[in-house]
Each structure stands twice: as C-alpha cells, then as structure tokens.
Amino acid sequence: MKEFIIKNNDQDQRVDKFILKAFPSLQKSVMYKAIRTKNIKLNGKRCDISTRLKEGDVLRLFISDDLLGTQKKEKKRNFSGGRGLARNEIIYEDENIILINKKVGVIVHSDNKNDTDTLADRLKNYLYKQGEYIPENENTFAPALCNRLDRNTSGIVIGAKNASALREINKKIKENTIVKKYLCLLAAKPKLMKATLTGFHRKDNATNTVTVRAEEFEGSKPIITKYRVLDPNFKNGVLTEVELVTGRTHQIRAHMAFIGCPLVGDTKYGDKSVNEKSGFRYQALCAYRLMFKKTEEDNVLKYLEGREFENGDIFFLI
DSSP: OEEEEOOTTTTTSBHHHHHHHHOTTSOHHHHHHHHHTTOEEETTEEOOTTOBOOTTOEEEEOOOHHHHOOOOOOOGGGTSSSOOOOGGGEEEEOSSEEEEEEOTTOOSSOSSTTOOOOHHHHHHHHHHHHTSOOGGGOSSOOOEEOSOOOTTOEEEEEEESSHHHHHHHHHHHHTTOEEEEEEEEESSOOSSSEEEEEEEEEEETTTTEEEEESSOOTTOEEEEEEEEEEETTOTTSEEEEEEESSOOTTHHHHHHHHTTOOBTTOTTTSOHHHHHHHOOSSOOEEEEEEEEOOOSSOOTTGGGTTOEEEOOOOGGGO
8 A cells, every 4th residue: 555645746636646756657547446446545535636735735556566566766865966057047937937048968857878968967966955856856847847948959948946937937838928039140131021921840758859841741739839030140140039929849940941041050951061160069949038927826936926037148149
C-alpha cells in the first residue's frame, strides 16, 4: 500500500493525473480498474478519476509494487552540488515565477540521457540552494520551465516555482495572453516592412528540421508569425522584431527562411555564404521581450498582467 498526504503543490489536480505523475510506468488500465474496484481511496472513500485533490487529503493506493513501478521522486543529492543561476541570469523573480536569461549553448530541457547541465536543472539547483525547493518534501511537483528555446537561441525563459504558477503560465501560453517578442538579424530585407505571415509547419523528428509551406499538407499544423523591420541597414543584416502567435519548433527560423529572409548565422535554414561573411556560428535570434496581457479572470498571477519585461543581453547588437 502506498499513501500520499496531499500537499500545496499537489492540490487542484485530478486524482488520475497525480497518480500517473507519481508512477509514470503504471498502466492506465490498471489504475482505472483499481479506482473502479475501490483499491484507490481518497480519505478512506471511493473516488473518481476526475476528483480534484485538496491539501490535506489522504490518497491510498492498494496496488502491488510490481504494477506500480518505480515512484518518481527527486532526491536531495541531485541538487546539492549542481550549478545554479547567477544573479545576472535572473531578469525578474518573485514568490511564484522567475524569468531567466538563457545564454547561447545552454539547453532548456534534456534531449537525451547524456545531458547533465540543462537550464531546468540549474533552476532546481538554484531554488534548492535558496531553500525554496525541498524535493524530499514534495510528492510529485518540481519547479519547471514553461517555454522552450533552441540551444543556440538566447533570451527569456519562464520558470514556475510552484504548481499554481505552473498551471497559470501554461494556461496563459495556451490562450496566447503572454506576448513573446524576438529580435533577429535577417540575411535579406522582406518585401514588406511589417506583416503577419501565415503558413503550415511540419517537424521531422528524425532530422530535427521543419518544413514550412503556404498550403496545408499531410501532418502539418498552422503557424502565424508577425514581424516588423526595425533597421533595414543594420550591421551584418536587417534588424527585425518578430512576434510569435503560434509557437512551434524552429518557427521563426523556418518561416522567415520560407519567405526568402533567413536568419544570419542559421546553419539549418540560412544562407551559407552570408553566414561565413557574418562570422556568426549560430542564429542571430534572441527572445528579448515578454508581456503579460490583461485578462478578465482572477488568477494567481494577476499582479503581473500589464507588465512587460525585457532582456538587454543581445549578442548581435554589440
């Protein structure tokens, strides 16, 4: 029998979601059967998969260990000696969120088992050393990063310190109430100084590249990219501000390349001769501005609505 006392970071989520976070290898069919047969009980009573947990609830699982699998729980040793965040990497911080200036070359999340120093790890290390994250006191929650940037793209990444903030940030991103703007250098000047581009996007996981076309094609998803040229005669390229409406893999890089204006330094979608002349070893792209739109709903991050944050550490402006 496994017993969980529901804590602050566990509450307001469904029973099934919590259980699958705690035991990722547990088969859903086994869990659903256990709920039907009362082998999963909440506060000593039968529960449904959609029952919302509350702080202080007692959840008991009468399921054999071989079916449950290994419990996912991060240990203290993972964070005691790892690299954290330097003060100059923190753009903004409060009790709920942290805005981090990701440097070029740092990966946000691990892509393979050999990645031992990710931005997600650095966030956990930092909060652990600050005393804001004690993994052995959590059932399933860990601080998390809410948006992803490519390894060689710099800029603002949002970190959530608690489950309520994580849910709200993810909701705002999904509903497009967080405006994300980027600065980049284009290898050619667009026909229009300002435009909203639409198209269709498909990722090839095998090659980690994407295809963009004007018309819908098999496996594609719609994309929307806004841009405005700030300086057509900037050194090394055309200085441009881009706003992501949708946020798909390599969207800015592939979409701008599709209209004949690849990013300077982009080795996947760019112009090799332009890149060689520029001397850039990676794409000139930075997520430099973030704004929280005002909404009608009350929420845990209401105090941030209407605020704008900017990262001034942009390597290609130097």
